Amino acid sequence: MRSKWTTPAAGVLSGLLFALAFPPFEWVLLLPLALVPWLVALNGERGRGHALLSGVLFGLAYWCTSIPWIVYVVTRYGGQSGVMGIVCLVILAAILAQWPALVAWGMVAAAPPGSQRRLSAFPLLWVASEHARSFVYGGFPWNLTGHALYRHPIWLQSASVWGVYGVGGLVAAVSCLLAGAAGSRRGRPLLWAAGLVLVTGGFGAARLALKESEDNPRTAAFPAALLQPNVTQEARLGGSAAQVYEAVIGQARAAAAQGPNLIVIPESAFPVYWDQSPTLRRNLSEIAAHSWVIFNDIEEVPDGRYYNVARLLGARGLIGRPYRKVHLVPFGEYVPLPKLFFFARQVSTEIGQFSAAAEPATLGDDAAQIGVGVCYEIIYPGLSRKEVGDLGANLLVTISNDSWYGKAGAQAQHFAGALMRSVETKRYLLRAAITGISGIVDEKGRIVGELPRDTAGILRGCARFFGQNTWWTSWGYWLPRLSDVAALAVLLFGLARWRRAGDSG
DSSP states (O other), X not given: OOOTTHHHHHHHHHHHHHHTTSTTTOXXXXXXXXXXXXXXXXXXXXXXXXXXXXXXXXXXXHHHHHOTHHHHHHHHTSOOOHHHHHHHHHHHHHHHTHHHXXXXXXXHHHSOTTOHHHHHHHHHHHHHHHHHHTTGGGOOOTTOGGGGGTTOGGGTTTHHHHHHHHHHHHHHHHHHHHHHHHXXXXXXXXXXXXXXXXXXXXXXXXXXXXXXXXXXXXXXXEEEEEEEOOOOHHHHHHSXXXXXXXXXXXXXXXXXXXXXXXXXXXXXXXXXXXXXXXXXXXXHHXXXXXXXXXXXXXXXXXXSOEEEEEEEEETTEEOSSOEEOSSOOBTTTBOSSTTTTTTOOOSOOSSOSOOOOSSOOEEEOSSOEEEEEEGGGGGOHHHHHHXXXXXXXXXXXXXXXXXXXXXXXXXXXXXXXXXXXXHHHTOOEEEXXXXXXXXXXXXXXXXXXXXXXXXXXXXXXXXXXXOOOOHIIIIITHHHHHHHHHHHHHHHHHHHHHHHHHHHO
């Protein structure tokens, strides 16, 4: 028995369950199961309008449950009331809901009810929707499906072939097979689902067990120290700048005392800038006498533009040009869709409107090329792929200020997205966050060191340089592009089928 509300209600249920698979909940077993009620309902749905509505409701339920920290950010730091904070969250969720809405409409429009072609179309549409979400409107690749598996590296290893998008496609395929079994009450789809899980897990286990053969000997492993001073946003904006400076520079000196090759200082750690502060230049130069130091800074160019940058300092001074941030933080460093969000203001008021660099760059010398992601932008798969595949980066470093986000899970969500870059590119990832989560991730996505949020400390460990490319860095980006083409073909076919049905009626 079905009613006109069966599919929309299933969309709400699946959206809520899907959000629970991600931090801060991390009920990972729900990841393939959460989509099943919605897929079963869509497979039997006759109305394209109901399918479209179910996708919108899925998106609203999913995003409002998984990113409620948006309300905290825009009310506490963006000058909005509680009501306007909720409005901002709902508007953002509604914009993002267009992607599951298109997926649901395309699935129902492509084939008649109960057809296996409907379920077969879903993984393609799902991969294409996550890819599109990563660059349309500037992109918001937050909480992509594969991110939920960040503490389970065995299921992530195929990202070295087709990136985080392919991992999400595998999850969607398993969900479709489970939905097919539930809808048909037959066991064969369950066997296919079990086979897909076994193949994926087997590939992951084999890759994790593989002894890496590198041109660099194992002695190339080097010690690194990541600073997490736990300086809150309130302390930075309303406290004593001198106290903040002394706390961070003192931690940097303590890190340097044990002689690491590399010290990483998080974003926004210093209340002063390199070009304007002789004290900062003197103190950091002393620390960099025996260790490379990566730190955050603001670069002002003669035409008045400002860039959020990362600099590399060595014993002889700054090494090369600074890395300029490519992807800015929506509502943090700029206001997206300003005509729609006319009532919102930029959260960061320290420097004014930031500019974005056109292309990424690397820091280092001939032996060490470091691919950098400043805070939010590390969640963009294409950024690290370019740094590794095109620019030859053999190590990834990200510096972050996550002190804006409160306690609703944003820090763990951000860390989860960053971790995927190591699996995709086969590179160590060093992440220093001002209030956490800081971590050292090896080239296969295993967390080998971690500092929890809201904790002051120095994370020490070893990292390695890797020079080999993965399938993803060489060729893998064609998978989401092919999915885009296939999804567009499904949508066009569904549109033509819809028009024919209307003409015949």
